[in-house]
Amino acid sequence: MRGHDWINTCLPDELVVEIFRRLDSKRSRDACSLVSIRIGATGSPDLFVHLLSTRFSNVTNVHIDERLSISLPVHLQGRRRGVENSSASSLKLNYLNVNNGSEEGDLDSLCLSDVGLAALGDGFPKLEKLSLIWCSNVTSDGLASLAQKCSSLKALDLQGCYVGDQGLSAVGQCCKQLEDLNLRFCEGLTDKGLIELALGVGKSLKSLGVAACAKITDSSMEAVGSHCISLETLSLDSEFIHNQGVLAVAEGCPQLKVLKLQCINVTDDALEAVGASCLSLELLALYSFQRFTDKGLCAIGNGCKKLRNLTLSDCYFLSDKGLESIATGCKELTHLEINGCHNIGTLGIESVGRSCQRLTELSLLYCQRIGDVGLLQVGEGCKFLQALHLVDCSNLGDAAMRGIAIGCSNLKKLHIRRCYEIGTKGIVAVGEHCKSLTDLSIRFCDRVGDEALIAIADGCSLHYLNVSGCHQIGDAGVIAIARGCPQLCYLDVSVLQNLGDLAMAELGENCPLLKEIVLSHCRQITDVGLAHLVKRCTMLESCHMVYCSGITSAGVATVVSSCPNIKKVLVEKWKVSQRTKRRAGSIISYLCVDL
């Protein structure tokens, strides 16, 4: 290894950043950025962006995320392959934002700045989609210069950027084809900017999202209602928006199809306006701590006859009556999610089962008041049900499972978690009747045993199975699955204390398509079983195996060397040898014990 160039070839990105951080003068950092492309790309985003724009001319999508750790786009690492006229159209850059508030002088050059953004505009004039995630050094000036160059911009996503009103107005003036705008944690934006943008791109804007932007109020929404006649999607997460704002949009945007609200100050009046005016509404989602009552929901049920998708999350005041009104009014309903609405019980679900014959997906999360009768009715009425999610529904038992299994023979996806009353009998019924089932998850349903898996293996050809925490399941069940489900791609058997190497060997023998496996907390699995597994499962991409006391660094090395497609390994740091690290350092994630 004489005269080895380790900075460019061996040193991990985080350490290159550390070296950069300690260069305390701008001159040193600028000089260092020019030493090699790898160092420059890692330490100097502005330079890097400038380089990218000279090398790739057809880029239409750029996504810059400064929350995550650094990774170079693959094509730049293979620099010999002639990147002059690359046909890449989409670039994703993840940058570590090292501005951790320390007084260590001028660290700003380590984040994307206005200069970089202007270079982006210069370099990619055909840009259509731009996402800037937590680029804290970007301001209005940068966005304005980019807007002036990129008139084809169709989608803009700003999260955690301190861009001001001038930036957004510039976009409104220059990017007349803008269809999609998403603003999240943009503390620098006020109504002025959004109003000017609405004026500018009102005709083209189809989708708008505003979340956690404290200075955007009802005035902006009124402007949106006045100018954005093509608006189809609106997503609002703000305590500064009241009925007035939502009303303005409901009355002004007749083509509204999707409405998502997480606004604690909005009440039934707004919903009534939506029910009266938004007759094209197809998706409605109401989240956390809303003050809505049945009155509002009934208005929706009476007015929005085309409603297909309804999500009610943590809406405490909604009860069975409101849900009944939706069920009888919205016969086209295909997706229903009820999450933590503690006043909705069996009666509401029964009415859904009776009236919503086209239901294809039902999610009941933290609904302790729903009993077996409700689901039995769903089984009888919703013949086209394809997906059922149940989390923490402690009143549901085997009878409910049987009812669903017998009635919904088209069921493809069944996810149950912590429904402690559901046991082996219920799952056996599923195995006997749901021949189309491909996706099964019964996490922590600890009354389910091996016979259930044997029945499932017999009747269904699963692609996805998660039995994490079902400690009664052992080798017998998993072996049956291995033999009966050759199409298996994803398997999670974590926390199963009775599972051993025999099952691993059987999986290796019979499931060659396996892509992801989670073995964490399985004490009885050893290097031997792991070796048998990876010998034949050559398509394996992800392996989680923390807290497996039977697995050693030899096992980890075997996984890394046997699986050519491996992308992620989660394991304890001290189980990774130097050679394994060299071979596959970037894909290995370590268990963090420092918390």
Added chain:
Amino acid sequence: MELLCIRQWISGLLPTVKKWLSAWCIKPVGGALVRQEPEYILLALMGSPLKKIMLCSSEKEIFSVEEQVMVQHSVIINNMIEDGSYNHEESKIPLDCVDSKTLKKVIDYCTHHTHHHNDNQEDLEAWDAQFLNVDSNGLYDLLMAANYLEIRNLLDLIYGTIKNMIKGKKIDEIRRIFNIKDHGFTPEEEEQNRKEYPHFY
């Protein structure tokens, strides 16, 4: 013999044997001549009652070192011992990421800094400078080992050295020092850079 008795016996002996032991105390460790304290030599002769742990390099060579020394410096080893995954009687800590040569040097660093933490700043800095008087490959090995074992002060020291190797130097010089033969810029880009920032080259 109880630990306490041994210690008492040694401290009784020391004044008389210190002189002739001092002749034995010069021992080459990691390329530098280091004085071993007589107390420790004697304890080693007695069969170390001080708690030791065993570190195993990637070449399967075993190094015995005081637990206290490693725990003070390496966050990883400290965590391993704290969460009970290290059993003193039988196990050794496998450090498959570190080769014998580097591990020996790392142990020297930790041992020196633990035993000499009361020395004055200049002496310590001089020792550190001598310690890091290695070639580029050696520096890389030490950096990776210190990063893996999470030895904060050694890492700071190495980064400081690298910073000094970069600071104020021309780019061609930096490339030579770090053996960077293929910088990755296209000929056009390199020419453009040299035109725009001639004072860096």
